[in-house]
Amino acid sequence: MSQRTERRGIHVDQSDLLCKKGCGFYGYTAWQGLCSKCWREEYQRVRQQQIQDDWALAAKLQREEEAAYASSQGAQSQPQAQSTPPHPGHVSLGPFSKFEEKKTNEKTRKVTTVKKFFSPSSRTASKKEAQEGKSPSPSISRQASFDTDQVSKDFVDFLKNLQKPGREIHKQSRAFIVTMSSKKDLGADELSECVQDFYQHLADRLMGHFKGSSDSVEQVMDQVEKYIMTRLYKSVFCPETSDDEKNDLATQKRIRALHWVTIEMLCVSFDEEIPEVSDNVVNAITDIIEMDSKRVPRDKLSCITRCSKHIFSAIRITKNEPASADDFLPALIHIVLKANPPRLQSNIQYITRFCNPSRLMSGEDGYYFTNLCCAVAFIEKLDAQSLNLSPEEFERYMSGQASPRFSTSDGDLRQAGSSPDVTATNPALAQLNHNLKLLSGLSSKQESLMEAAQSLQADLIAWPETVQREVNGIVEKYPLEILSRTVSAIDANNMENDNLPPPLTPQVFAG
Amino acid sequence: MAAGGAGGNSGKTYSFKVVLLGEGCVGKTSLVLRYCENKFNDKHITTLQASFLTKKLNITGKRVNLAIWDTAGQERFHALGPIYYRDSNGAILVYDITDEDSFQKVKNWVKELRKMLGNEICLCIVGNKVDLDKDRHVSVEEAESYSESVGAKHYHTSAKLNKGIEELFLDLCKRMMETAQAEERLKGNGASQSASSRRGVQIVDDEPQATPAGGCCSSG
Secondary structure (H helix, E strand, C coil): CHHHHHHHHHHHHHHHHECCCCCCCECEHHHCCECHHHHHHHHHHHHHHHHHHHHHHHHHHHHHHHHHHHHCCCCCCCCCCCCCCCCCCCCCHHHHHHHHHHHHHHHHHHHHHHHHHCCCCHHHHHHHHHHHHHCCCHHHHHHHHHHHHHHHHHHHHHHHCCCHHHHHHHHHHHHHHHHHHCCCCCCHHHHHHHHHHHHHHHHHHHHHHCCCCHHHHHHHHHHHHHHHHHHHHHHHCCCCCCCHHHHHHHHHHHHHHCCCCCHHHHCCCCCCCCHHHHHHHHHHHHHHHHHHHCCCHHHHHHHHHHHHHHHHHHHHHHHCCCECHHHHHHHHHHHHHHHCCCCHHHHHHHHHHHCCHHHHHHCHHHHHHHHHHHHHHHHHHCCCHHHCCCHHHHHHHHHCCCCCCCCCCCCCHHHHHHCCCHHHHCHHHHHHHHHHHHHHHHHHHHHHHHHHHHHHHHHHHHHHHHHHHHHHHHHHHCCCCCCCCCCCCCCHHHCCCCCCCCCCCCCCCCC | CHHHHHHHHHCCEEEEEEEEEECCCCCHHHHHHHHHHCCCCCCCCCCCECCEEEEEEEECCEEEEEEEEECCCCHHHHHHHHHHHCCCCEEEEEEECCCHHHHHHHHHHHHHHHHHHCCCCEEEEEEECHHHHHHCCCCHHHHHHHHHHCCCEEEECECCCCECHHHHHHHHHHHHHHHHHHHHHHHCCHHHHHHHHCHHHCCCCCCCCCCCCCCCCCCC
16 A cells, blocks of 8 residues: 555656656756756747847947948957958948857857756766657657556556565665666666666565465566566667667668568568468568567567467468478568568667566577577578579679569569569569459359349239239139028027026025 | 576476477478377378477476477578577487488587587487388488487487387486586585576677676665
8 A cells, every 4th residue: 555655656756757848858847847858949949039139239239330440441449350351342241240150159158058057067968968869759758658657557556466575576676777777877788787687686586485486486577577677668778888779770771782582582481372371471570560669578579479470370371281490480581571670689689688588598489589580690691692592693683783573674584584473473463363353253242142132022023913813813713602691599509408507596695 | 508407496397498400301390290299290280380399298206398499400591500509408400311411410510519508408319210211321320329429319210100209308308407407516506596597698698797696786
């Protein structure tokens, strides 16, 4: 119970802490509750106003000075004459250059003021700015902070069931997050070390508490991971201290350059003309792309697992036998090449650094993750030999001079000969054809249905007539005879019957 | 080794990771499907995939969770091997007794595994397809003497006839348990435990972990 209120207090604090402009960043009381960005905007607006006032004043002074200058040509007593001494012939240029200088002056002054404002240490301030600049957009980070609250709530709810150890876990996790926030300057490997040490430490303690029931420990550790990593995500995902971003871009570029690689070259056993297979391929691509949107390492892993499962079903449908690794890895490479997942290297590094190690090393998720790592490593090192191409061919494809799919006019004859028809290479067209076939089938079915309905209608109209006719025929065949009717008393037949008891007579009993 | 050690010191459950290495058509998949599902080339195989399979065993009262990792055997993926067999407790190297090349491939794997993982890993060299003995191209003597020379055990199996597979996995599990127990005894004190069981997480694991556990988190 005490935890509950404690947490609620934090929650209120947090929304109070946010920037008053609602941009999703944290505000700071010294900046009137605004975040550094909004504060700077606000500040700049005020300054701009002042600059304009100053400029008006300067212009006025300038005019006075010009008048003075015109009267005494020799006197060069302008305060800011060092840059471009105004030429007597171009008097009109005078105020303009003046204004430029004024503006640069103003700018430098402003910068120093801002710097002063960010004191005590301008270094940390600039770092902060850089970090804020990195977050994709205010709306996204705002969304993220709501997520964070939800996760915290879930975490507390989960720990409530554990009672005393739950409180302990919560305390430790929060303390850990606080310590981590002071270690932002550390390298990625050190950050990973800290988190892994924390996992290890906690897991050991939990192991003692649950008396070796590894299932319960795992359950708790999953929740802890979710809570901690949702909080730390922003500061430890693709940190500035690592090369992750550079690698991301390199991989992305590499995959783009390899757009021409076909499933035949990779020997992937997909038959994309089967609609279920192409559906699975599309789903696999969606899942691997979705990985980037998750914050918790385990959620990212489950995206990979889902992607892998779709690949397996695609192989299973095509080959009609369980997929082995020989089939799976080329297929995964194909999917990665097609999807070009955003920030792939960062995501892999993030999972490697911050996922619970037991999951990565032995579980099913770990296997698929390992395969993804292999796929990426293969793509990075891919050369002519690994696609069974000659080095010249590989070079031509890489440089874009030729394409294996559509042979160019200057491409060689071998290519032109072996170029498969468009339907075979383009799964979308195959799908389209399939759908068209389905539609025409449907319309013919509908036509026959209409015909049947019309004949039914005709039958229905004809039916009363036939009935009428039949009835008439029967009436003619058996004309209605009206027999004379003898009316008799109901009990006439019983008149002679003496066996009947005498009718009951009412009797009166005295008394 | 880490996974086995971590599971082992808590009580009775061991979890082992076993990689399956071998060239394309030597029957790795059939072997593992025969072991886990007891089916061969069956249209009724329920599993979607045969590349990651698990099996629960009970050996002399100890529970063992076996995770079998299949690897892509094509030559072009050879360089990716180390990513697969990192942290594995055992390796099953499969060759086809009718295919001399596949045996050569096994020799390459052994060399690589010993270089990367040392003697921590239990190796099994498996000659598959003994039902095709009349087409044998790898002699029994050569295979067995080679296996002995590299400290591996040699088995003959047939996934088709379900021969020798049960024994292969059971034997391997027993050996891995022995290795894990020996390591536990060696460790003795828990100080180095956390460090070593973390080793698998790093991609580059050549640097020894000097920092004691909990050194940099406040909770200590």
